[in-house]
Amino acid sequence: MTQVSTHDHIVTSYGEELDDLADEIARMGGLVETQVIDALTAVVRRDASIAKTVRKREITVNAMQVDIEKKVIRLFALRQPMATDLRVTITALRLASDLERIGDLAKTIAYRAADLNSYPPLEVTQRIERLGNIVTRQLREVLDALSADNVEPAIRVWRNDDEVDEHYNSVIKEMLLLMSGDSSLVDPGAHILFVAKNLERIGDHCTNIAEAVHYQVTGDTLESVEAAAP
Amino acid sequence: MTEPSKKAATREIVERNLPARYRSESRFRTAGIVAIIVSVIILVLLIGSIGLKSLPAYTAWQIHLPVALDQALVDPEGDSSEASIRQGSFGRVLQNGMRETFPDVSGRSNMRSLFQLYTSLNSTRLMDQVIADPGLIGSDYVFTMPLGDDLDLYLKGMLVEDRSVEMNGVLEIEAGRRRTNIQSQSADFAIVLAELQQMMIDEALSLESRAAANRTLMASVDAEEADRLNEEAARFDQRAQVLRTDAAGENGQLELSDDLPSVIVEFRGGAIRMNRLDLNGQGGSGESILSIAENRSDEAWTLYVVDTPQARRRIPDNQLIWTRALVERGIVTQAFNHYFFANADSREPELAGIRGALNGSILTLIVTLLLSIPVGIATAIYLEEFAPKNKFTDLIEVNINNLAAVPSIIFGLLGVAIFIDVFSLPRGTPVLGGLVLSLMTLPTIIIATRASLKAVPPSIRQAALGVGASRTQSVFHHVLPLATPGILTGSIIGLSRALGETAPLLMIGMVAFIADAPKLSLEGFTEPATVLPVQIYLWYSAAERAFEPRAAAAIIVLLTLIISFNAVAVYLRRKFERRW
Amino acid sequence: MTTAQAQATLYHDIPEARDVKVAIAGVDVHYGDKQALFDVSMQIPDRSVTAFIGPSGCGKSTFLRCVNRMNDTIDGAVVTGSLKIDGTEINDKTIDPVVLRASVGMVFQKPNPFPKSIYDNVAYGPKIHGLAATREELDGIVEQSLVKAGLWGEVSDRLTDPGTSLSGGQQQRLVIARAIAVNPEVILMDEPCSALDPIATAKVEELIDELRENYCIIMVTHSMAQAARVSQMTAFFHLGNLVEYGPTEEIFTNPRERRTQDYITGRFG
Known part of the structure; x- marks a missing residue:
């Protein structure tokens, strides 16, 4: 039911502003994706320098969110977007906020990575890496769906959130078990628990993005479609 | 990067053409104003000239003639009925009125001239007034009627050229049966006399020059035409000769013909139309149109000269004199021309x-x-x-x-x-x-x-x-x-x-x-x-x-x-x- | 999904719809040899504002004029198909357009008060239809109409002033008062605010929103923002076709048809 127009706007500058907004969202998405991957790498490889880079880049991500918000406000005030344009603009606002949150979470993971370096490496880190890979895939897929205006991958991401939750739960269970057996593991274990929690939150934001993409493309909310479907 | 220079170029081109554009605009505006002025002038001239021409029509000189509405004349049946009044001789009533006004006018032709001061159509108007008010029968009535159209124009100064000169010389008047002699103690008539003589000599000169021109032409035309020209020249010469003789006078007097301006002496309501003037300029003889009672003047009198000769106008001297007398006596007055607005068309203007x-x-x-x-x-x-x-x-x-x-x-x-x-x-x-x-x-x-x-x-x-x-x-x-x-x-x-x-x-x-x-x-x-x-x-x-x-x-x-x-x-x- | 289906499904969505006021089925309009409208069918709800949008010459005004048979006054205009108000067929020779127009008021693009007094403007309709037996009744109708049109406070002390002495926005509200003075069931508005400034427009829009309580209002507008602001239902016409008809909210956030989408986002190719 997708019917995004192939025509250009009659007012060229309006079309350019919309394209600009989409470009910036895409760039912000790419940047945030890198942040998540780098933060995960910092945890897995125990590399403090990567963690540092992640923290530095976080400033750029925040600035981008502010810029996107400005652009959206400008579009509403001056162009009064309608129909798809309205959905694109409003979605941009939601995406910017979700991406900024993901950026924050990636930064926190990077902090934890620096702290974890002061402890001996743990077996459970592999499970974190696995969870991180799933979340990163979710993020990549949903960003691809956004740039392709394609709802299918978005719906897949939305449904796959259960997988993220399962992995998260098993990491938590295993970690708690380890910590109850060895009290020296309590300190690093807490950090690991936080990293896992943050990855799970990133997964949640990915589903938010999936919903936003679905709305932008179809005009309907994903919940209503899922509710209608068996 | 080329924008500023391009802008400057446009401005330059515009500025270069600007004077020409303004010139054509002001040319157009001037042409418009001139057109308006021309049309306004034409309109003003047109309406102005018609308005000026129409002025004499708004006033009329009227005769307030006292008439006696004798029953015998205006009501032959004696019953004051319309039918009876319609048989009345109102023309006679008016004529009687005129004769009463000018008792010393005699002779058939003089009478006819006197009755031409008004148009006879007025008798019908008088009849209508009597029919409207039969009580007038037998009474004395002042009937108002317009003066004849030519005399009206004369009084408005549109018909003849005339002038009156106030004189102070003492006149001695010797009234005869046919002729009245006038002698002045000073040369009161000298100027007029000289003018008349000069006029005759000028006329003679012009005739002679025409004769001379004819003779010059004779050389360049065929014989038959030459004869005709010669004859004409002879006639001109003859007339010039007569004029010169007349101008010299005869028996110490100059004869005033109808082709010369009329000279009229007016004094105390009387008027003498001069026929002869003494060459000494002190007097002459003439015909008494309105008799003068005294035989000696010891106060100012008027010498009235009508420059348009009698032969060249529609109204004779006696009508002029009577009209002037009527104006003098207040019987003829000027008033608003109500006839023009109240009447329908008429043969008499x-x-x-x-x-x-x-x-x-x-x-x-x-x-x-x-x-x-x-x-x-x-x-x-x-x-x-x-x-x-x-x-x-x-x-x-x-x-x-x-x-x-x-x-x-x-x-x-x-x-x-x-x-x-x-x-x-x-x-x-x-x-x-x-x-x-x-x-x-x-x-x-x-x-x-x-x-x-x-x-x-x-x-x-x-x-x-x-x-x-x-x-x-x-x-x-x-x-x-x-x-x-x-x-x-x-x-x-x-x-x-x-x-x-x-x-x-x-x-x-x-x-x-x-x-x-x-x-x-x-x-x-x-x-x-x-x-x-x-x-x-x-x-x-x-x-x-x-x-x-x-x-x-x-x-x-x-x-x-x-x-x-x-x-x-x-x-x-x-x-x-x-x-x- | 076809247009016809869109109408049917969308129509039942609107909560304001109490019943159908105007039902149109298969209406074609020809001007001489030229066909201006093609097979238009729609159902317009009572007590709501329905906006017709579309590019110039799309047939929306023509269609509006079918509802009070104003097309009859144009030589060579032929309207076929079924137009029912409250179930009564109006596109029928036996229905006198004068009677019809007493129940279907119309407001035009340019405020067109009669060059008479404010009072006479409002009183004209009731007078010619004989709606008031006495002068007092007529005064009552005039006052009520002006009150309903939100103009009474502004003009009550100068009813004898000419209607043309009012400002543009006041004139348009006077014209609306004139239309409601004959107590119509349907009010047609042909771009009622296109000649007005934003403040006057806002006042007229507020008035339209209030009138919605009692009347079925059908409005043609070039301003999509206006359609979005005041209407509950929106119909999009293009090249003589009804392309899409549905709740305004839907049309402006998620139109079903590509042409509607292109038009309202300003992308006409």
């Missing part, structure tokens, strides 16, 4: 008026108004608001527009062909004229009405229809009131055109001489009538000089009417105009 033509115009215009305005407006409303747009209505529209451009005389022909030949309407009546003028005015009114209906914005019609008015209601409640000023203006301008129209009326016989004004009543419509423009045309082609100022005055009246019509149109437009 002094009695002629525009009343008949004015009434004819009013009656004709009423017929035109009653016919063309309702029919024209109804037609226009139907065509504009109700008629379906198809080939047939297009055809009608085209034809109406063409009719407006048809020369008016064609409508006259149409009137003759249809109203006279087919319907046998009486010729020359306001009904017929009104019908013909209606035909002519209809297209104008239809076009004006349609234009003003078109000018009403369609939003008003839609608004009316939108609240559920029917088509007729929307037209009559809303469209028509808004179009009224335009319709009125168009109709009035159409009517004022009809008012000034001549050509078609000539065709249908409204050009007749109408001495009785048609009554402004129902029967007036079928009485023969004429209209103002036709009257003007008639007067301008008349022989009498006194008709000329009257024609000009009639033009002023017509112009005043037409301008006031148009002023009413402008006023109505201003008053009813509404904005939307």
Whole structure:
């Protein structure tokens, strides 16, 4: 039911502003994706320098969110977007906020990575890496769906959130078990628990993005479609 | 990067062309102003010259003649009945009155001359006054009538060149039976005498030079023509000779012929027309027109010289003298020319008026108004608001527009062909004229009405229809009131055109001489009538000089009417105009 | 999904719809040889504002004029199909357009008060239809209409002033008062605010919103923002076709048809 127009706007500058907004969202998405991957790498490889880079880049991500918000406000005030344009603009606002949150979470993971370096490496880190890979895939897929205006991958991401939750739960269970057996593991274990929690939150934001993409493309909310479907 | 330079270039080009553009603009403006000035000057000259020409027509010199309305003369039957009065000799009554006024006028030809101070048509006017008031019979009555048209012009200074000189020399008058001698103690007549002699010699000189010219020509023409020229030259010479002899005088006196200015001595209500002047300039002899009682003057007297010789004017010296005497005695006075506004046309200019033509115009215009305005407006409303747009209505529209451009005389022909030949309407009546003028005015009114209906914005019609008015209601409640000023203006301008129209009326016989004004009543419509423009045309082609100022005055009246019509149109437009 | 289906499904979505006021089925309009409207069918709810949008010449005004048979006044205009108000067929020779127009008021693009007094403007309709027996009744109708049109406070002390002396926005509200004075069931508005400034427009829009309580209002507008602000239902016309008809909210956030989408986002190719 997708019917995004192939025509250009009659007012060229309006079309350019919309394209600009989409470009910036895409760039912000790419940047945030890198942040998540780098933060995960910092945890897995125990590399403090990567963690540092992640923290530095976080400033750029925040600035981008502010810029996107400005652009959206400008579009509403001056162009009064309608129909798809309205959905694109409003979605941009939601995406910017979700991406900024993901950026924050990636930064926190990077902090934890620096702290974890002061402890001996743990077996459970592999499970974190696995969870991180799933979340990163979710993020990549949903960003691809956004740039392709394609709802299918978005719906897949939305449904796959259960997988993220399962992995998260098993990491938590295993970690708690380890910590109850060895009290020296309590300190690093807490950090690991936080990293896992943050990855799970990133997964949640990915589903938010999936919903936003679905709305932008179809005009309907994903919940209503899922509710209608068996 | 090229933008600034490009801008500068554009500006340069514009600035270069600017003076030429302004020049052409000011040229155009000057041309417009000049055109307006020229047209205003032409208009002022036109109306000014007509106005000036018309001035003498607004006043009239009138004779207030004391007459005795003897029963025997004015009421032969003695019963004061109209029939009896109609048999009365009112001409005689007037003649008696004149004789009473100038008792010393004798001789048949002098009498006839005296009775020409007024037109005999006045006797009918006197009769009408007596019929209106039979109580006048047997009484002494002062009858007021206009002075003859030529004398009227004379008193207005338009007929002759004359001058009067106040003299102080003591005159001795010796009245004879046929001839009256005058002697002055000073040379009072010397200047006039010298002028007369000089005039005769000048005339002789001009005759001689013409004779000489003839003789010069003889050399260059054939024999037959030469003979004729020679004979003519001889005649000129002969006449010159006579003139020179006359100018020299005979027996110490200069004879005054009719070809010379008249010299009249006026003193104490008497007047002597000089026939001979003494060459010493101290006196002469002449004919006593109005006798002078004294035989010696010891106070100032008047030497009255009429430079236009008697032979070259329509009125003789004695009429001039009588008229001057009447003015002197207060019997002839100048007053507003009510005859011009109260009377219908007459053969005598002094009695002629525009009343008949004015009434004819009013009656004709009423017929035109009653016919063309309702029919024209109804037609226009139907065509504009109700008629379906198809080939047939297009055809009608085209034809109406063409009719407006048809020369008016064609409508006259149409009137003759249809109203006279087919319907046998009486010729020359306001009904017929009104019908013909209606035909002519209809297209104008239809076009004006349609234009003003078109000018009403369609939003008003839609608004009316939108609240559920029917088509007729929307037209009559809303469209028509808004179009009224335009319709009125168009109709009035159409009517004022009809008012000034001549050509078609000539065709249908409204050009007749109408001495009785048609009554402004129902029967007036079928009485023969004429209209103002036709009257003007008639007067301008008349022989009498006194008709000329009257024609000009009639033009002023017509112009005043037409301008006031148009002023009413402008006023109505201003008053009813509404904005939307 | 076809247009017709869109109408049917969308129509039942609107909560304001109490019943159908105007039902149109298969209406075609021809001007001479030219067809201006093609097979239009729609159902317009009572007590709501329905906006017709579309590019110039799309037939929306033509269609509006079918509802009070204003097209009858145009030579060569032929309207076929079924137009029912409250179930009564109006596109029928036996229905007198004068009677019809008493129950279907119309407001035009340019304020067109009669060049008469304010009172006479409002009183004209009731007078010609004979709605008031006495002068007092007529005064009552005039006052009520002006009150309903939100104009009473502004003009009550100068009813004898000419209607044309009012400002543009006041004139348009006067025209609306004139339309409601004959107590119509349907009010048609042909771009009622296109000649007004934003403040006057806002006042007229507020008035339209209030009138919605009692009347079925059908409005043609060029301003999509206006359609979005005041209407509950929106119909999009293009090249003589009804392209899409549904709740305004849907049309402006998620139109079903590509052409609607292109038009309202300003992308006409």
